[in-house]
Amino acid sequence: MSTFLGMPVHAPRGVGHLRGDESFPAAARTALADSQLRRNLQHATTTIRGKSGRVIAELPDWQELRAAGSALKAHTMAHLPELLEQLEEKVTAAGGVVHWAADANEANQIVTDLVRATGSSRVIKVKSMATQEIGLNEALEAAGITPVETDLAELIVQLGNDKPSHILVPAIHRNRSEIREIFLRAMPGVDPSLTDDPPVLAGAARRYLRETFLSTTVAVSGANFAIADTGTLAVVESEGNGRMCLTLPETLITVMGIEKLVPTWQDLEVFLQLLPRASTGERMNPYTSMWTGVTPGDGPQNFHLVLLDNGRTAVLADEVGRQALHCIRCSACLNVCPVYERTGGHAYGSVYPGPIGAVLSPQLTGVEDNASLPYASSLCGACFDACPVKIDIPSILVHLRNQAPHPRTEAAVMAAAAYTMDHPRLYASAQRAAKLSRIAGRRGRGLPPPLNGWTASRDLPAPPPETFRDWWRNR
């Protein structure tokens, strides 16, 4: 383990949303039993996959774009310290204030203090993974400040006292009748005759949010990109709520993971082609907001940038695992993942679900705190193919499994198996023993734990009369 500049290596316990209450298999069991959830997820992921696949197929240079995105991110990670300092210098020169947060607690404290200094007791929020990761809403509420999520799906999650289950579509697990019930129960001033017609639901949210946009003086956002050589921040969204939050308030506070950098303005040409097609399946992103520090007389007149580590330098120190920091939060890996499609996002216990979550969360927290996540994959490789920046998720999963704490019995069985397989005569007699003893009684049913999960739904094949090597010797 390495320590960087005195910063904590991993995201601290007891704050934020990177750790679940249960292991993945236990949480997945609950999700799998919910047939409505499985139906919602299958419908949603199949729709997004299809749409994204069609618009990606339109680009003849998609593979070159992926390679460019991957190379730009690898370059950025290799020069992160210099680029971050450059960003700080440019943002400061443009009238912004840069804060460095070693972990979730520091970031929450910085943001809370900044909001308090404005005298506002309410903030409007642009959908942001970083602030979900650190549990900023809970920290603000504890300080008597009301955070209002303005992204429609994030608002549904917030009003429902729920947790997001997808990076891009946080309420993917809810259907419209559930959303109507949540609005009726929790949205101030909602029309009691609300129906579950999607435009009617969107209209109710719009009326509620418009009032909030106009009367709130502080906004909190995340950032999709930060450009080191200009000090420009970028937020990419599709509802226009972000544009409202980023332009109307007097004070804007942006919380950004230190890996969100790109070196130059021109690099965005690659990412702004990759991101919308891989995520929402759109050709061009609808609302792309960019700002550089403070512009007198235009937009927020106070701008604070909080640069968040929270375990990221520990990820950066791992040569194999650091690719996880290349992620641009598009969700393509979730949408193609056969595991995510069946279990949904809550089973992962972290704000980062799906394949990218299975490699990112354990690295941010330390693998012992998320030991079941690297195993929440069949290693089918669909995520690697779908990733617009070519993160080799299966290889990172295998790498993390090698670091994960192993159950003692399993470790003993594995060691014994390896020993046997390294001794061909022992191996051959083990083959014969397996054939004779038939631990499975009736046609492959009823294996002892932990193998009973297999025989609960599948027969084992009948053992053959002779092994291949017996046949070969006797032919």
Add this chain to the structure above:
Amino acid sequence: MRIALFVTCLADTMFPAAAKATVLLLERLGHEVVFPPEQTCCGQMHINTGYQKDALPLVKRHVQTFERFDVVVAPSGSCVGSVRHQHAMVAGDDTKLAARASAVASRTYELSELLIDVLGVEDVGAYYPHRVTYHPTCHSLRVLRVGDKPERLLRNVRGLDLVELPAAEQCCGFGGTFSVKNADTSTAMLADKMRHVLDTGADVCTAGDASCLMHIGGGLSRLRTGVRTVHLAEILASTEA
């Protein structure tokens, strides 16, 4: 051509028919097959479950066993995938072993790759009068990138009615120890795969990997569907006479 058979521990122990079929097919095509008996397991299960240290002797054994051969074939996309993409990594700091592992990997082929890329044959002269659907298996498809090679071989089999499997590229849910550690999720994935197989109306589901077939076949058997799983090698080895 002299071809070494890397049988894989699973085919050797549980599915010898697939391995025998590989031998008989290659011999029918006029090649010599040798079986180095000191081979055991490529170590993929250990590597993918997080036991790279335990896998190291198995990787060494595999390299020692097969480095004297010019061409190695296995009836498994997954095991060839491990040899090609993981063995050098497991060797780690032992750069000599890593180089030897890479050399062996560069001469190791999955069956459909060997037939089409090395031996240059698409019609192996097989006869198999059944309605068949092909599951492409994740590691053949996305690790080895065998593409449509298995289907090209199947289309040339006399009497065979090849029906397309819906959502074919989706994982069947096996994933080695994944099917034990995450048995419920694995079963949910298997349920969809079986539904798609049954939708085709095929009598036989085939693939290039005994492991995925063991999983799909285990489910189809439990449900008493009557649909059989048969390894690609067995279909290609079948003849009229």
